[in-house]
Structure formats: C-alpha cells, structure tokens
Amino acid sequence: MKQVDRIIDSYHNDKNALIQILLQIQKENRWLSPAVIQRLSQKLGVPTNQIYNIATFYKAFSLKPRGRHSVSVCLGTACHVRGAPRLVDRVKEVLEVEPGETTADMKFSLETVNCLGCCALGPVMMVDDEYYGNPAPTEIKKLIESCD
Amino acid sequence: MAQLKSSSDLVKVRKQVLSRRAKKRRISVNASGTCGLAYSSDKVCQALAAEIEKQGLSDKVELTATGCLGFCENSPIVIIFPEEIAYFQVKPSDVAEIVSETLVNNRVVDRLLYKDAKGKKIVNAGDVPFYKNQSRIVFGNNRLIDPREIDDYIALGGYSALAKALGEMSPEDVMDEVKKSNVRGRGGGGFPAGAKWETSRNAPGKIKYVIVNADEGDPGAYMDRAVLEGNPHSVLEGLVIGAYAVGSHEGYIYVRQEYPLAVDNLTTAIEQAREYGLLGKNILGSKFNFDVTIHCGAGAFVSGESSALMTAIEGKVGEPRPKYIRTAVSGVRERPSVLNNVETWANIPLIIERGAKWFTKIGTEKSKGTKIFSLVGKVNNTGLVEVPMGTTLRTIIFDIGGGIREGKRFKAVQTGGPSGGVIPESMLDLPVDFDELTKAGSMMGSGGMIVMDEDNCMVDVARYFLDFLADESCGKCVPCREGIRQMLFVLNRICEGKGKKGDIDLLEELSDVLSDASLCALGQTAANPVLSTIRYFRDEYEAHINEKRCSAGVCKDLLSYYILPDKCQACQICLRECPVDAISGGKNLVHVIDQKKCTKCGTCIEVCPARFSAVVKISGEPVPKAPPQGTEVIRSKAAK
Numbered sequence: 144m145k146q147v148d149r150i151i152d153s154y155h156n157d158k159n160a161l162i163q164i165l166l167q168i169q170k171e172n173r174w175l176s177p178a179v180i181q182r183l184s185q186k187l188g189v190p191t192n193q194i195y196n197i198a199t200f201y202k203a204f205s206l207k208p209r210g211r212h213s214v215s216v217c218l219g220t221a222c223h224v225r226g227a228p229r230l231v232d233r234v235k236e237v238l239e240v241e242p243g244e245t246t247a248d249m250k251f252s253l254e255t256v257n258c259l260g261c262c263a264l265g266p267v268m269m270v271d272d273e274y275y276g277n278p279a280p281t282e283i284k285k286l287i288e289s290c291d
Numbered sequence: 292m293a294q295l296k297s298s299s300d301l302v303k304v305r306k307q308v309l310s311r312r313a314k315k316r317r318i319s320v321n322a323s324g325t326c327g328l329a330y331s332s333d334k335v336c337q338a339l340a341a342e343i344e345k346q347g348l349s350d351k352v353e354l355t356a357t358g359c360l361g362f363c364e365n366s367p368i369v370i371i372f373p374e375e376i377a378y379f380q381v382k383p384s385d386v387a388e389i390v391s392e393t394l395v396n397n398r399v400v401d402r403l404l405y406k407d408a409k410g411k412k413i414v415n416a417g418d419v420p421f422y423k424n425q426s427r428i429v430f431g432n433n434r435l436i437d438p439r440e441i442d443d444y445i446a447l448g449g450y451s452a453l454a455k456a457l458g459e460m461s462p463e464d465v466m467d468e469v470k471k472s473n474v475r476g477r478g479g480g481g482f483p484a485g486a487k488w489e490t491s492r493n494a495p496g497k498i499k500y501v502i503v504n505a506d507e508g509d510p511g512a513y514m515d516r517a518v519l520e521g522n523p524h525s526v527l528e529g530l531v532i533g534a535y536a537v538g539s540h541e542g543y544i545y546v547r548q549e550y551p552l553a554v555d556n557l558t559t560a561i562e563q564a565r566e567y568g569l570l571g572k573n574i575l576g577s578k579f580n581f582d583v584t585i586h587c588g589a590g591a592f593v594s595g596e597s598s599a600l601m602t603a604i605e606g607k608v609g610e611p612r613p614k615y616i617r618t619a620v621s622g623v624r625e626r627p628s629v630l631n632n633v634e635t636w637a638n639i640p641l642i643i644e645r646g647a648k649w650f651t652k653i654g655t656e657k658s659k660g661t662k663i664f665s666l667v668g669k670v671n672n673t674g675l676v677e678v679p680m681g682t683t684l685r686t687i688i689f690d691i692g693g694g695i696r697e698g699k700r701f702k703a704v705q706t707g708g709p710s711g712g713v714i715p716e717s718m719l720d721l722p723v724d725f726d727e728l729t730k731a732g733s734m735m736g737s738g739g740m741i742v743m744d745e746d747n748c749m750v751d752v753a754r755y756f757l758d759f760l761a762d763e764s765c766g767k768c769v770p771c772r773e774g775i776r777q778m779l780f781v782l783n784r785i786c787e788g789k790g791k792k793g794d795i796d797l798l799e800e801l802s803d804v805l806s807d808a809s810l811c812a813l814g815q816t817a818a819n820p821v822l823s824t825i826r827y828f829r830d831e832y833e834a835h836i837n838e839k840r841c842s843a844g845v846c847k848d849l850l851s852y853y854i855l856p857d858k859c860q861a862c863q864i865c866l867r868e869c870p871v872d873a874i875s876g877g878k879n880l881v882h883v884i885d886q887k888k889c890t891k892c893g894t895c896i897e898v899c900p901a902r903f904s905a906v907v908k909i910s911g912e913p914v915p916k917a918p919p920q921g922t923e924v925i926r927s928k929a930a931k
C-alpha cells in the first residue's frame with residue numbers, strides 16, 4: 144500500500160486527479176486490486192462505487208491481474224481494411240487465448256484496441272512498447288517467443 | 292535557461308540560437324515520432340550521431356531528431372539541409388556512407404533516393420510527388436524541430452505570435468483577428484473558433500478555462516498525435532494566445548493515454564516553456580498569467596465529446612450531458628471553457644503572426660486554411676497530408692497518395708471516422724471542405740481518410756463502424772445504446788447470410804431514430820456509415836441479402852475457398868500451411884479443400900504462388916464438386 148500512498152501523494156491527495164492516479168497504479172501494477180481501490184477510497188474520500196464506475200468505464204483499467212507482457216492488436220479502420228481481423232486470428236492461435244484474456248502462465252495478455260495511431264503501418268500489433276507493422280505469421284511466433 | 296522578460300528577450304534568444312547554428316549543416320531524422328520509431332528510426336539517429344562524432348564533424352553538423360515527417364511508410368527518413376536531400380528507408384548500415392558521401396564530399400547517395408512510379412530518382416524532398424502537391428503550413432515545420440528542444444521552435448520564429456499578441460494587441464484585437472480568419476474547429480464539428488471564444492469571454496464568471504482536445508479517438512486518424520509529438524510548442528503557443536483573448540489563466544491538455552510519446556514530448560515542452568517564462572506568471576513581462584495541466588484520457592471514445600471530456604477532467608466518468616447550455620458558458624466545474632482541437636490551436640499562432648487576411652486567402656469560401664488528413668488504407672503512399680481546403684479527393688488520393696495499391700480499383704474513401712461516411716468513385720472530384728463533405732453524406736471529422744479498393748466490402752465496413760460504436764457508446768441514453776445495438780444485429784445478420792427482405796428499410800428507420808433522439812454527437816451521427824453505404828452501394832446490400840453474395844469476398848459466412856483442379860500444381864504449400872488441416876492431396880495429386888473443416892482463414896489463397904493462382908474465393912454460388920481423390924495434376928507451363 145506504500146506504493147499507492149506514494150502515487151496519491153504525488154497528486155496531492157486531489158480527488159480531481161482520480162483518473163490520473165488510477166492510470167499510474169494500473170501502469171505499475173497492471174491491475175487494480177480490490178485492496179487498492181479500498182485504500183484509494185479511504186485516502187481520497189471517494190466512495191468505492193464511484194471508483195469502480197471509473198474503472199469499468201475506461202478501457203485502460205483492469206480489475207483482473209494482467210500478464211507481464213501486453214500484446215495489443217489494432218482494430219482501427221485503416222488496420223481493419225488491411226486485414227486486422229486476420230492478424231487477430233493469428234495472434235490468438237499463437238497465444239491460445241481470446242482478446243481480453245491472459246495466458247495461464249500470466250505471461251501475456253491479449254487485447255484488441257481501437258486505434259494505436261500508426262495507421263500508415265497497418266495492420267499493427269504492439270508488444271509492450273514496441274510497434275510492429277503487418278507481421279508475418281512466423282514473425283509473430285518469434286516475437287512472442289523472444290519475450291521472457 | 293533564463294526567463295524571458297520581454298519580447299526583445301525572445302528576439303535575443305532567437306538571434307543567439309541562429310548564430311550558434313549559422314555555420315552548421317542540418318541533418319534531420321524522424322526519430323522522435325511513433326511511426327518513425329516503429330521503423331527503428333532511433334537506431335539510425337544513434338548511428339548518425341556516432342558517425343558524425345567519429346568523422347569529427349560535430350562542430351559542422353547539427354543532428355535533429357524530429358517528429359513525424361508525414362511519409363511514415365518510407366521511414367526512417369533522413370533530410371539533409373540546406374539542399375533538402377531526402378533519403379528514405381535508411382538503415383543504420385547506410386549511415387557511414389551518408390556521412391562520408393553527402394556531408395563530407397557533397398555527393399548524393401543514389402540508392403537511398405525516392406524512386407517515382409516511372410523509376411526516376413528524386414533528390415529534393417520537395418520534388419517527391421507525395422510532398423510536392425501539399426502545402427504544409429502547420430505540419431511542415433516538424434522537419435526542423437526536435438520536439439524536446441524549445442530553441443528549435445524559437446529559431447523558426449516560434450512564440451513571436453505570442454509576443455505580438457501580448458505586446459501589441461488587446462485581447463479584443465486577438466479575438467477579432469481570429470474571428471476574421473474564420474478558422475473552423477479541426478476536430479470534426481467545424482464550429483468557428485472565434486465565435487466559441489467570444490461566447491466564453493462574454494460568459495459570466497472570473498475563472499475560465501482553455502482546453503486542448505487531443506483525445507484523438509477516430510480510428511484511422513493520427514494527425515493530432517503527429518502535431519503534438521512533433522511540434523508541441525505550436526499547440527502551447529496557440530493555447531496561451533487563446534487564453535489571453537478569452538481571459539483565462541488555466542488550461543488543460545486532454546491527451547489519450549494510448550499516445551505515450553505525445554505525453555512525454557508535451558511534458559518536456561511545458562517544462563521548457565515554463566523555464567523560459569512562456570508559461571507561468573507575467574508572461575514576457577505582460578502581467579498576463581497562464582499555466583497548463585496535462586490530463587490523460589483512459590481510453591473512451593465518447594470522452595472526446597466536449598461535455599464528456601470536461602466531466603473527465605473533473606476526475607469523473609467521461610459521459611456526455613445534455614448541452615442546453617454550451618460548454619463555452621458552463622464547462623469544467625461549470626465555468627466557461629473553450630475546447631479546441633490540437634490542429635485548431637496550432638493554426639492560431641500562424642493567424643496572429645501573418646494575419647487573418649493571409650489565412651483567408653487559403654481554402655474555400657466557407658472553409659479557410661489547410662487541413663491535415665491521415666491518408667491510409669489501400670493507397671500507395673500512406674501518411675499525413677496537409678492541403679488547402681477545397682483540394683479534390685482525386686488530387687489527394689491519386690496525385691499525393693499515388694493511387695491504389697497493387698493496381699487494384701478504387702472503390703470508396705471513408706472520411707470523418709465513425710461519424711462520417713463513404714464517398715464513391717463518381718464523386719472523386721469533390722472539393723474537400725466542411726460543407727461539401729456534409730452534403731455528400733459524410734463529414735470532415737478530424738481528418739481520417741481511409742481509402743478502400745475492390746477487395747473491401749461496404750456492408751462489412753458499415754458493420755465495422757457500428758461494432759466500434761456499440762462498444763464505445765456510454766449507454767447513458769437509450770436511442771444510442773439500444774439503437775446502435777439493433778442496427779449492428781441487423782448488419783451482422785446480413786453479413787452472415789441471414790439477411791431478410793426489408794432489412795435495408797429497417798436500418799434506415801433505426802437511423803432516423805438515432806439521429807433525432809440521441810443525447811450527443813456519437814449517437815446522432817452513428818448511422819452515417821450505414822446510411823452513406825446504403826446510399827452509394829445499395830447493390831452490395833441487396834447482393835448480400837438476396838443472393839447471399841459478397842462480391843468483395845470479405846464476409847466469411849458468404850464465402851468458400853476452392854482450389855481450381857486445372858491450375859493446382861500440387862506444390863503442397865497450402866496443404867502444409869493450412870492451420871486446420873482442411874486440405875488433402877499429395878505429390879502430383881490435385882489438392883482439395885474439405886469445406887466442412889475449412890475455417891475460411893484465407894491462408895491458402897495467400898500462400899498459393901502467384902504464378903499458379905489456383906485458389907479462388909467463391910460467393911453467391913455453390914462450390915463446384917471436388918475432383919475425385921487421387922486426380923493427378925495437369926502440368927502447366929508456369930510450373931516448368
């Protein structure tokens with residue numbers, strides 16, 4: 144909880160910064176645990192239902208633990224017309240999970256996103272912070288295997 | 292960095308920077324933009340830095356890591372000034388040659404030049420067809436700016452518009468100039484920015500806010516990211532000028548968290564502007580105070596809507612509210628709030644610096660200035676394109692974009708994101724501005740332009756947007772929440788081959804309800820992609836419903852893959868690659884797809900060598916009977 148307190152402090156205990164605080168916690172922990180939400184509620188004086196309201200409304204938050212690596216496939220229009228649905232299928236085959244799920248070993252979480260803003264590269268997938276434009280099936284496998 | 296206390300201090304800094312660099316040759320690499328990084332531009336930049344050092348050129352050469360240069364697909368891009376020699380798709384291994392040939396010996400490295408369609412090599416960046424037909428007044432400076440160096444922006448005359456506004460103009464003068472320029476909101480609505488500002492200025496209340504909308508959620512559009520990443524100070528300068536005109540002392544920049552580099556570059560820019568005293572108290576000695584906070588969006592398309600965005604800034608769920616009172620009067624914390632898009636703000640310094648008269652010379656009667664479009668999809672040159680309003684779609688797609696990939700046929704271009712529509716081939720000569728696009732049943736939106744060819748199914752495109760909107764609808768009002776879902780249900784049915792007579796009428800009826808009864812623009816415009824595809828491509832809908840045929844070969848349920856027995860050369864590639872082992876055959880034996888096992892993933896058609904082209908898509912008619920097992924192939928000339 145020290146970490147949560149530190150983040151709250153860095154925003155000067157400001158209720159208005161709730162979304163920013165949640166984003167920071169999500170980034171560091173990769174999910175928002177019930178204990179964290181309790182703590183936030185106490186420190187900021189915001190009811191837990193309001194925090195859950197935010198956490199379930201925005202796509203950036205997860206109420207389940209996410210894997211160590213995030214794999215995102217872009218489903219933006221530019222990617223869609225260039226075959227993003229097929230890219231999703233291929234990544235699903237490699238990871239053996241559906242979008243929104245995490246592999247059993249907690250290594251990867253697969254997500255689809257609405258636009259990564261690299262439309263010229265489409266179809267795009269992102270592994271952690273790296274962008275890959277139109278990866279071939281063998282490349283996808285290699286990428287996934289190269290993550291530790 | 293010393294605080295700048297007056298506009299003459301700013302001039303002094305500019306002169307210092309310019310004289311420091313006067314004798315240096317400039318070399319730019321797009322290594323501070325996301326798309327450049329995706330192509331490893333950073334590695335090219337590092338290699339250049341090391342090579343310049345190694346060859347002892349550090350005093351003579353200035354290396355700049357710029358943001359997006361627009362022609363993303365040909366990244367990494369290196370431009371050498373003053374000649375503007377442009378190298379495309381540069382690899383770290385090319386760097387030593389660039390430095391010793393071009394920087395030392397003044398010779399062009401031929402093989403890295405851009406080759407046009409006829410194979411002619413082009414040396415100068417400005418002569419590359421992609422750039423030649425643009426007028427990059429907002430976006431063009433990116434190539435001379437390292438977004439993490441405020442001095443780069445100042446060297447180009449940056450912040451002089453702010454100095455002019457604060458030093459020589461009253462807030463009313465600034466407002467008048469912006470009104471005269473008739474600059475309209477670049478975020479989609481096209482509402483005149485000056486009018487919005489005036490409403491806020493005249494609204495009661497001492498505390499007012501100015502806000503940058505950088506929640507660029509339209510899938511297929513990324514110009515705001517490119518401007519924020521590549522030239523953040525132009526947006527900041529516009530914002531401070533706006534704040535001065537409106538009488539605001541506090542601002543927000545709402546950026547989506549999916550753009551981490553934009554947030555980073557912006558944060559650095561704000562810090563540097565504060566150090567120079569271009570943000571904070573008593574800006575340039577004018578007694579005007581203003582500062583700005585970044586607010587990261589957490590991933591919700593609807594939060595880009597003005598009232599929703601403002602609710603989100605307050606730390607609440609970003610849902611829209613009814614706007615009987617405009618946000619310009621009652622926005623963040625019920626105070627007057629001016630919200631403009633990134634690109635709109637970036638236009639403001641230009642208008643103040645060069646005057647409304649200059650600005651109104653560009654564009655059409657009712658849409659002034661330029662617009663940046665993200666030209667993507669099935670077009671040869673994908674990237675960001677800035678053209679004067681009124682440029683025709685044909686110029687953008689064919690002259691700048693270089694036409695359709697792989698010699699295929701143009702079918703339609705989608706503009707305006709999920710609120711927009713498709714425009715067919717017959718309307719390619721349409722001049723692009725706010726009003727003409729609306730008349731055509733689409734809209735400007737934030738500037739996404741997704742080009743589609745004969746392989747794109749228009750029913751599937753409509754279904755795609757509705758699927759997106761069903762996911763992004765906040766659910767607060769019933770017409771949007773339920774209406775979109777019902778329309779999606781009907782569209783899914785059509786794409787699955789279960790469409791019924793009357794489905795098109797039903798879609799049109801639901802569209803009416805959505806546009807009349809929804810709370811915010813998301814729902815009000817949600818039907819546009821459906822209505823415009825019905826308007827221009829009704830025959831495709833009818834083929835899906837009546838003949839169960841998808842002529843583009845996209846809708847899986849209406850599609851079968853079939854191997855032509857007379858063309859198959861039994862190379863066994865598809866047989867090996869099929870992920871579900873649905874293909875049988877063997878050496879010298881015609882391959883056959885088991886239609887029951889086939890998941891229609893399309894791998895076979897992709898891997899079948901082009902010289903055989905044995906796999907075909909069949910839609911709207913029964914699959915021909917497979918040849919008996921063990922049929923031997925007929926050897927074609929191509930195989931030999």
